[in-house]
Amino acid sequence: MKVSGAHIITHLLERQGVEIVSGIPGGANLPLYDALSHSRLRHVLARHEQGAGFIAQGMARATGRTGVCLGTSGPGATNLITAIADAKLDSVPLVVITGQVPRALIGTDAFQEVDTYGLTVPISKHNYLVRSASELLQVLPKAFMLAESGRPGPVVVDVPKDVQTEVIDVTEWPAPGAPEPATIPSYAAVEQFLALLQRAERPVLYVGGGVVAAQAADLVIALAERASIPVAMTLHGLGVFPANHRLSLGMLGMHGARSTAILLDEADLLLAIGVRFDDRATGKLSEFCKHATVVHVDVDASEIHKLKPANLGIVADARATLERLLPRVSIQPRTHWMQRVAEVKRRHSLPPAADLDILNPVGLLHALSRLIPASSIITTDVGQHQMWVAQYYPFMKPRRLQTSGGLGTMGFGLPAAIGAALARPDVPVICVSGDGSLLMNIQELATLAECNANVKIVLLNNRHLGLVRQQQTLFYGGRLHASQFHTDTDFVGLAKAFGIAGTELEGATDPHAQLAEALATPGPILINVPIHPMENVLPMVPPGAANRDMIEITQEVAHV
Amino acid sequence: MSESMEPMSGPCVLELLVQNHPGVMLHVASLFARRAFNLEGILCGPLKDSTMSRMLLLVGAQVRLDQVVRQLEKLHDVIEVNQHPEISPELFEPSDWRIAGLADTQRKSAGKT
Numbered sequence: 001m002k003v004s005g006a007h008i009i010t011h012l013l014e015r016q017g018v019e020i021v022s023g024i025p026g027g028a029n030l031p032l033y034d035a036l037s038h039s040r041l042r043h044v045l046a047r048h049e050q051g052a053g054f055i056a057q058g059m060a061r062a063t064g065r066t067g068v069c070l071g072t073s074g075p076g077a078t079n080l081i082t083a084i085a086d087a088k089l090d091s092v093p094l095v096v097i098t099g100q101v102p103r104a105l106i107g108t109d110a111f112q113e114v115d116t117y118g119l120t121v122p123i124s125k126h127n128y129l130v131r132s133a134s135e136l137l138q139v140l141p142k143a144f145m146l147a148e149s150g151r152p153g154p155v156v157v158d159v160p161k162d163v164q165t166e167v168i169d170v171t172e173w174p175a176p177g178a179p180e181p182a183t184i185p186s187y188a189a190v191e192q193f194l195a196l197l198q199r200a201e202r203p204v205l206y207v208g209g210g211v212v213a214a215q216a217a218d219l220v221i222a223l224a225e226r227a228s229i230p231v232a233m234t235l236h237g238l239g240v241f242p243a244n245h246r247l248s249l250g251m252l253g254m255h256g257a258r259s260t261a262i263l264l265d266e267a268d269l270l271l272a273i274g275v276r277f278d279d280r281a282t283g284k285l286s287e288f289c290k291h292a293t294v295v296h297v298d299v300d301a302s303e304i305h306k307l308k309p310a311n312l313g314i315v316a317d318a319r320a321t322l323e324r325l326l327p328r329v330s331i332q333p334r335t336h337w338m339q340r341v342a343e344v345k346r347r348h349s350l351p352p353a354a355d356l357d358i359l360n361p362v363g364l365l366h367a368l369s370r371l372i373p374a375s376s377i378i379t380t381d382v383g384q385h386q387m388w389v390a391q392y393y394p395f396m397k398p399r400r401l402q403t404s405g406g407l408g409t410m411g412f413g414l415p416a417a418i419g420a421a422l423a424r425p426d427v428p429v430i431c432v433s434g435d436g437s438l439l440m441n442i443q444e445l446a447t448l449a450e451c452n453a454n455v456k457i458v459l460l461n462n463r464h465l466g467l468v469r470q471q472q473t474l475f476y477g478g479r480l481h482a483s484q485f486h487t488d489t490d491f492v493g494l495a496k497a498f499g500i501a502g503t504e505l506e507g508a509t510d511p512h513a514q515l516a517e518a519l520a521t522p523g524p525i526l527i528n529v530p531i532h533p534m535e536n537v538l539p540m541v542p543p544g545a546a547n548r549d550m551i552e553i554t555q556e557v558a559h560v
Numbered sequence: 561m562s563e564s565m566e567p568m569s570g571p572c573v574l575e576l577l578v579q580n581h582p583g584v585m586l587h588v589a590s591l592f593a594r595r596a597f598n599l600e601g602i603l604c605g606p607l608k609d610s611t612m613s614r615m616l617l618l619v620g621a622q623v624r625l626d627q628v629v630r631q632l633e634k635l636h637d638v639i640e641v642n643q644h645p646e647i648s649p650e651l652f653e654p655s656d657w658r659i660a661g662l663a664d665t666q667r668k669s670a671g672k673t
Contacts, residue, residue, distance in 0.1 A: 121590045126636040302630035
């Protein structure tokens with residue numbers, strides 16, 4: 001059968017089980033868009049390629065399956081860069097297909113030519129410049145295999161325009177790409193893990209995105225309960241362990257509770273599973289879990305010993321490891337440790353949210369959590385609102401929080417929410433954002449209006465780059481510079497201009513009822529919530545300090 | 561960065577078996593640059609009757625040679641990484657290269673600033 005390179009791409013995507021792709025057409029990928037027009041794939045037209053990249057991420061983060069986005073050559077590819085780098089740092093499976101100038105023009109500084117291959121080397125898991133239509137038959141299934149195998153990540157496939165139009169005879173289609181089987185721990189490694197666990201008096205679990213990717217949350221809960229181990233989570237680990245569980249320590253690190261830092265300090269065994277000892281989690285590394293023996297389980301061998309030497313390093317899938325471990329873990333009550341955990345949590349947890357006003361950001365998140373079902377997906381942008389969500393929104397299951405953790409990309413939340421809503425039309429999707437972040441991909445409101453996805457935008461509006469303002473307040477002598485917005489953007493009016501409903505909580509007589517009504521209205525809506533501009537996210541560990549040296553609410557004044 | 565007590569290793573030679581296609585050299589060099597690893601020399605050539613190339617890397621004094629090896633092993637186009645303590649770094653010494661026409665290189669390039 002005679003087929004073009006473009007048709008090979010769409011046919012292989014269909015065979016791969018892809019249903020939705022996001023992207024923007026342009027000169028160098030028009031043959032691909034022509035093939036898309038008569039394929040079964042649904043295309044979501046973003047308004048900026050970065051939006052397309054984050055829509056694909058939203059789909060991938062909601063399901064664990066590879067998200068696909070498309071862009072043209074030159075600016076199409078460079079606009080995708082941020083979303084690709086973001087996916088790399090957060091280990092999100094993506095296949096990014098870019099158009100490229102025709103082969104004969106590569107290297108001539110042709111119109112809209114950029115070295116996409118060279119640009120994406122350091123920010124992708126792997127990348128390809130496809131040199132013939134027949135090569136697509138190997139490259140595309142392999143791209144999906146790589147994106148989902150081991151530690152997931154983005155794979156870039158750059159396809160010159162004349163490769164898209166090249167017609168070849170295809171007699172046999174390749175099998176869709178499938179992830180490699182999970183890496184299994186050795187028997188000896190499991191034995192050593194068990195021995196350390198039996199001997200420990202004060203173990204703590206430190207779990208992250210690797211547990212979510214391996215679908216091992218149920219096994220972490222089982223291990224924690226059976227062996228009486230409190231569980232601290234990274235930002236991407238939130239939801240692995242239910243927030244209201246007596247053993248939950250919530251998020252650790254820069255904005256974690258003092259109770260979490262104290263218990264990690266006291267631990268004699270740290271069970272680090274699917275985590276990478278990121279500086280935002282550990283604080284000053286040499287002070288982190290100083291007295292603990294470290295067991296580090298990660299599917300990426302280069303993470304073991306990268307920052308913190310492990311006494312036992314296990315290169316294996318989190319689920320495969322816990323499956324082998326659990327049947328052999330005996331019930332350990334650890335009465336003393338459990339009493340200590342309860343006591344420290346009682347004395348040093350985050351201040352309660354329940355009594356706060358709804359126009360206080362923490363009070364708002366508390367109200368929000370009671371108004372929407374636990375199955376809801378929350379996406380955030382980056383800044384104060386993101387950390388308030390991490391501290392106070394009670395995540396009960398994995399894949400309910402989508403946030404840019406590693407790269408910290410402002411502008412992530414809205415397009416990711418669109419992707420999440422496309423992938424999971426059955427659950428409410430809430431984008432909690434800030435006024436600084438939302439403007440960074442505001443054009444995707446048009447995409448949202450067009451696909452009418454069920455996304456509620458809860459905008460915590462403080463008319464500042466809040467976390468920048470907070471750092472200037474705390475660490476730069478209160479010299480606020482370039483962190484305040486001197487214009488008063490009418491976000492509700494802006495949403496309406498894009499064809500999206502909006503509601504204003506500023507001056508509302510009953511903001512709670514108005515919030516409830518907005519959340520209950522079908523379809524997209526933007527809810528503007530004015531919050532106090534000088535509100536700080538606390539506790540906060542100064543960058544480079546040990547986690548125990550956190551600034552808390554009572555100390556705040558002294559530091560201003 | 562690392563609080564490991566490992567001593568700094570001296571310059572050493574790594575041997576890589578890689579897929580021979582355009583871009584593999586870029587992947588290797590880019591890894592060293594972005595991870596702040598110290599790469600002082602590359603010797604590379606295609607293997608006869610094969611789709612693979614052999615690469616010798618002169619890795620400069622390094623605190624975490626194990627990290628360099630692990631990161632290299634993660635590259636999809638790198639098939640194998642071997643450490644060769646028996647190969648002397650002198651292999652990469654440019655003044656020892658006895659190749660016709662190379663003698664003037666240093667003087668010529670000095671003119672370009």
